[in-house]
Amino acid sequence: DLMKWFLLTHVRKLFRLWCILGALLWLAGVLMRPDAPITLFLLWMLWIQAGFWGGNLFAGWMGILAFRRLDEDCDPEPLLAVSQSVLAQNPNACCYRVYEAWALSLLGRQEEAAAAAALAEGRRRLWRKPRLLLMWSAALPPDDPRQKRAEAALERFAGRKLGRHRAMIRSALERQRIYAQMSRGADELEPALLAALEQAGCTREQVGAHLALGLYYLQRGDTARVQAHLSFVAAHGNKLKVREEAERLLCRMPAV
Numbered sequence: 001d002l003m004k005w006f007l008l009t010h011v012r013k014l015f016r017l018w019c020i021l022g023a024l025l026w027l028a029g030v031l032m033r034p035d036a037p038i039t040l041f042l043l044w045m046l047w048i049q050a051g052f053w054g055g056n057l058f059a060g061w062m063g064i065l066a067f068r069r070l071d072e073d074c075d076p077e078p079l080l081a082v083s084q085s086v087l088a089q090n091p092n093a094c095c096y097r098v099y100e101a102w103a104l105s106l107l108g109r110q111e112e113a114a115a116a117a118a119l120a121e122g123r124r125r126l127w128r129k130p131r132l133l134l135m136w137s138a139a140l141p142p143d144d145p146r147q148k149r150a151e152a153a154l155e156r157f158a159g160r161k162l163g164r165h166r167a168m169i170r171s172a173l174e175r176q177r178i179y180a181q182m183s184r185g186a187d188e189l190e191p192a193l194l195a196a197l198e199q200a201g202c203t204r205e206q207v208g209a210h211l212a213l214g215l216y217y218l219q220r221g222d223t224a225r226v227q228a229h230l231s232f233v234a235a236h237g238n239k240l241k242v243r244e245e246a247e248r249l250l251c252r253m254p255a256v
Contacts (some may be wrong), residue, residue, distance in 0.1 A: 008062050008082065011055045012089040018051035059086055063099070071202035074238035076103040094123040098132045101139035108241030113139045121146070130157040134172050171199070178212070189216060207237050211246060223253060 007014065026044040033040065059082070066078035080103035083096040090096075101116035117139045120126050126136060137150035151173065158169040178192050193216055197209035214229035230246040237243025 004062065005081075005085075008059060009085045009088070011059060015051050015055050019048060022047040022051070063096075070103075070106075071204050074204050074207055074236060074240045074243075076106040077239060079103040080107070094120055094125040095129075095132055097123075098126065098136045098139070102135040105139040106240055108244070110141065114141065114144075127153055130154060130169050133157075134169070203236055204240070207233050207240060207242065211242050214246065214249070218249065227253060 022044055025047070026040055029040040029043070030037065062082050063079070066082045069075045069078045079099055083100035083103060086093050086096040087100060097116055097120040101113045101120065104110075104113035104116060117136055120136060126132050133150055133153060137147055137154075140146055140150075154169050154173055158173070174192075175196055178189060178196065193209070193213050197206065197213060200206040200209045210229040210232040214226050214233065217225040217229065227250065230250050233246035234243055234250060237246060
C-alpha cells in the first residue's frame with residue numbers, strides 16, 4: 001500500500017523521469033541506428049504515450065479502489081486522499097475536484113466541500129458528465145440555488161441518455177425529490193422510501209436509505225422504527241458524517 005501511495009503522489013515526477021529516459025534511449029538509438037530515424041521517433045512517441053496513459057490508468061485504478069472502500073465500508077477518506085494527491089499535481093483535473101468535494105461533504109466538512117465544488121463549477125466537463133454532475137450537486141448545501149441548475153441539466157441528460165444511464169439519473173432525481181419533501185412527513189412518502197431501501201446497491205446507499213426512513217418515522221413519532229433504522233446507520237455508517245447524526249438522535253430517544 002505504501003508503494004501504491006508513493007507512486008500516486010509522485011506520478012507526475014515519475015512521468016518526467018520516464019520522458020527523460022525515453023529521450024536518452026532515443027538518442028542512443030540514433031547513434032546506433034542513424035539509418036532509421038522515423039522508426040526511432042515512432043518508438044519514442046509510443047514510449048511517451050505508454051508513460052502518459054500508464055500514469056492516468058494507475059490513478060484511475062486507485063480511484064476505483066477508493067470508490068469501492070466508500071461504497072462497501074462507508075469510508076470517504078481514501079477517495080479524498082486520492083483526489084487531493086492527483087489535484088496536487090494537476091489542479092485542473094475536473095473529475096478529481098468533484099470527487100474531492102463529494103468526499104468532503106460525506107465527511108461533514110461542508111465549507112471545504114462548497115469551496116471545492118465552486119472550483120469545479122465553471123468546468124465544461126462537469127456539465128457534460130451526468131455522474132460527475134450528480135456527485136457535484138450532492139456536495140452542495142440543500143438550499144444552494146445551484147441545485148436547480150444541476151437538476152435542470154440532469155433532466156436534459158435523462159431525456160437524451162439511454163439504458164442504465166437514464167435509469168441512474170431518473171433514480172437519483174427521484175431520491176432528491178423525495179428527500180426534499182421529508183419535512184412534510186407525508187404518508188405517501190413511505191412506499192417510496194422503502195423502495196429506495198430495497199433498491200440500494202451498496203452499504204453506503206443502504207445507510208442513506210435507512211437514515212431517510214429513520215428521519216421520516218421520527219417526524220411521525222414511531223420510536224421503534226426510528227431506532228431500528230438509525231441503529232443500522234450508527235452500526236454501518238463508519239466515517240460518514242450521518243453516523244454521528246444517527247448516534248446523536250439515538251442518544252436523545254427514550255428506551256423502547
